Amino acid sequence: MTVSLSDDQVLVAIRDLVFFHGERKIFDGVDLRFQKGKVTAIMGPSGTGKTTLLKLIGGQLRPHRGRILVDGCDVHRLRATELYELRKRMGMLFQSGALLTDLSVFENVAFPLREHTRLPEPVIRKLVLMKLHAVGLRGARDLMPSQLSGGMARRVALARAIALDPMMILYDEPFTGQDPISMGVLVKLIRDLNRELGLTSIVVSHDVKETLTIADYVYLISGGKVVGEGTPETIAHSDSPWIRQFVHGDADGPVPFHYPAPDYRADLMAAGLGGSR
Amino acid sequence: MMENPFQRLGRFTLEAMQKLGRANFFMAHVLLGSVDLLLRPRLLISQMFFVGVMSVLIVAVSGLFVGMVLGLQGYNVLSDFGAEQTLGVMVAASLVRELGPVVTALLFSGRAGSALTAEIGLMKTTEQLAGMEMMAVDPLRRVVAPRFFAGVASMPLLAALFSMVGVMGGYFVGVGLLGVDDGAFWSQMVAKIDFYDDIVNGVIKSAVFGVVVTWIAVYEGYDAVPTAEGVSRATTRSVVYSAFAVLGWDFVLTAMMFGDH
Numbered sequence: 009m010t011v012s013l014s015d016d017q018v019l020v021a022i023r024d025l026v027f028f029h030g031e032r033k034i035f036d037g038v039d040l041r042f043q044k045g046k047v048t049a050i051m052g053p054s055g056t057g058k059t060t061l062l063k064l065i066g067g068q069l070r071p072h073r074g075r076i077l078v079d080g081c082d083v084h085r086l087r088a089t090e091l092y093e094l095r096k097r098m099g100m101l102f103q104s105g106a107l108l109t110d111l112s113v114f115e116n117v118a119f120p121l122r123e124h125t126r127l128p129e130p131v132i133r134k135l136v137l138m139k140l141h142a143v144g145l146r147g148a149r150d151l152m153p154s155q156l157s158g159g160m161a162r163r164v165a166l167a168r169a170i171a172l173d174p175m176m177i178l179y180d181e182p183f184t185g186q187d188p189i190s191m192g193v194l195v196k197l198i199r200d201l202n203r204e205l206g207l208t209s210i211v212v213s214h215d216v217k218e219t220l221t222i223a224d225y226v227y228l229i230s231g232g233k234v235v236g237e238g239t240p241e242t243i244a245h246s247d248s249p250w251i252r253q254f255v256h257g258d259a260d261g262p263v264p265f266h267y268p269a270p271d272y273r274a275d276l277m278a279a280g281l282g283g284s285r
Numbered sequence: 286m287m288e289n290p291f292q293r294l295g296r297f298t299l300e301a302m303q304k305l306g307r308a309n310f311f312m313a314h315v316l317l318g319s320v321d322l323l324l325r326p327r328l329l330i331s332q333m334f335f336v337g338v339m340s341v342l343i344v345a346v347s348g349l350f351v352g353m354v355l356g357l358q359g360y361n362v363l364s365d366f367g368a369e370q371t372l373g374v375m376v377a378a379s380l381v382r383e384l385g386p387v388v389t390a391l392l393f394s395g396r397a398g399s400a401l402t403a404e405i406g407l408m409k410t411t412e413q414l415a416g417m418e419m420m421a422v423d424p425l426r427r428v429v430a431p432r433f434f435a436g437v438a439s440m441p442l443l444a445a446l447f448s449m450v451g452v453m454g455g456y457f458v459g460v461g462l463l464g465v466d467d468g469a470f471w472s473q474m475v476a477k478i479d480f481y482d483d484i485v486n487g488v489i490k491s492a493v494f495g496v497v498v499t500w501i502a503v504y505e506g507y508d509a510v511p512t513a514e515g516v517s518r519a520t521t522r523s524v525v526y527s528a529f530a531v532l533g534w535d536f537v538l539t540a541m542m543f544g545d546h
Contacts, residue, residue, distance in 0.1 A: 066419050095421040106416030109408075120420045123427070168420075 019044045019079055019176060019208045020065060026073035027060065034060055036232035037074075042176075047202050047209040049223035051216065052230050053254070053263070058212040059103070061229075062178045065210070066100055067091045079175065096124060099169030099177040103184060105161035107153040113140070113164050114149040120171045139167040143197060159190025166197060176208035177201070183215040191218060198222055216255050220244060228254065230263075308504045311425070315433055315503075318426030328431040329438075336397045336432065336499075337439030341446065343396050344389055348380075348447035351388060352454025355379055359455070360463050372465050373474035376455030377448075381478065381487040382543070385448035387535050390494035393440055394527035398502035401432050402523035405506025406516035414507075429503050436502070440495025441488050448487070486542045493534055498527045 020042040027035040034057035042048045050058050063069045065076055067083045076083045081094060107116050117136045121127060140146045143163040153161060169177055182194050199222045202209045213219045220240040228236035228251060236243060236251045244255060253261035322329050359375045408414050414424040459465040502523045509519035
């Protein structure tokens with residue numbers, strides 16, 4: 009819509025985003041741009057609202073100020089039907105997988121196809137098997153979600169997210185709680201799918217090593233602001249003490265080890281009862 | 286900051302009104318989404334199986350015992366007046382007008398309503414509802430609407446079953462054990478039970494209870510705080526509010542239907 013924000017190379021543009029969670033300010037004037045065909049990562053400590061950001065992009069939450077443009081459409085000015093049309097072109101991978109627990113793996117992947125298309129059953133079957141094959145789980149089609157490991161559930165959810173051939177995928181903490189092998193599988197899948205399907209990927213994560221290997225561009229968010237951005241190399245070799253602490257995982261630094269508290273000695277000597285002050 | 290009782294009353298009232306308002310918007314949305322069900326009757330049928338058919342056993346067994354108790358108690362009172370021949374009328378009227386709809390609704394909220402609340406609440410907790418939204422599938426249409434209409438359709442049928450089995454129970458005890466005359470039991474019943482006054486009004490009651498109980502159940506699930514504790518509280522609230530709502534509406538409906546004679 010506006011020419012300034014949507015040049016051809018940018019699929020998602022976020023400008024001056026302000027969002028409150030109750031009284032707490034999660035985003036305080038954030039500007040982000042996500043390039044078409046690239047993997048862009050959002051990193052930051054837990055509780056910086058990375059998942060919230062994905063929900064804002066998907067239109068599940070409304071910002072208190074600022075605009076979010078996805079493929080030229082202002083997500084929060086669309087009517088409900090237009091928003092749903094836009095969502096058909098986005099896939100989202102939830103941290104939990106969010107598989108429908110009463111449906112088998114096959115039916116989970118078939119779900120968006122059955123809901124949004126009137127394809128005949130043999131076509132649906134072929135499509136589902138192709139998507140499952142892409143994530144390496146064609147053989148697991150008859151299992152129920154409760155029989156899957158965490159990594160497998162995420163791969164099924166990924167197959168489901170690409171079922172409608174979306175233009176982009178939003179990944180919410182794809183590596184959290186994975187063993188090294190499933191971590192490696194997911195890293196490979198995200199990179200390969202992005203390249204082979206011509207997707208645009210937005211990865212939200214705090215797993216530094218894995219994220220830096222797959223991302224083309226990285227934003228670091230902390231305290232509601234963008235505190236660093238650049239290619240993985242510039243982030244890895246940054247001079248900023250905060251970025252260094254985050255990338256190397258140091259216990260103390262600009263982000264203090266201790267939650268803000270009164271003086272230790274005074275606190276211990278205080279003649280209070282219990283934990284109250 | 287401490288609230289005085291007056292402030293607490295105000296806050297409680299405001300919160301209750303807000304919740305009622307949200308529940309109404311929710312229901313409007315579900316009703317708008319119900320058009321889809323005409324195109325996909327399968328969704329409704331599978332939910333009617335879980336909500337309705339799976340409740341048949343508990344409703345039938347409870348109905349049998351309630352009818353047998355009615356037979357015993359009714360016989361004791363009526364025989365004092367030498368009116369034990371009207372036992373059939375008493376049993377059928379109590380069941381069709383009151384006990385059928387009310388007890389079925391209470392059982393239904395415990396058996397099916399609580400399950401609906403827990404299921405929808407857990408789907409919310411495990412991000413299944415959010416996941417559907419992101420797949421451009423409206424969970425109110427896909428998840429809530431079939432469950433709601435399944436409940437609304439099942440309740441009157443279950444209440445009718447309860448009354449029918451209850452009459453049989455009253456018959457076994459009254460005629461079989463206590464020696465009330467077989468012909469009198471049925472003929473008095475046929476003569477005194479009015480189709481419109483008794484049966485239709487009873488069906489209307491059970492339909493109203495079906496809407497109330499299922500609405501509370503699906504809304505509490507959808508509105509649950511997405512944690513284990515939140516779902517457990519929502520399930521409790523679903524059953525408790527349903528009981529209050531059923532008994533309260535029963536008084537209102539009874540006053541409207543039978544208040545003038």
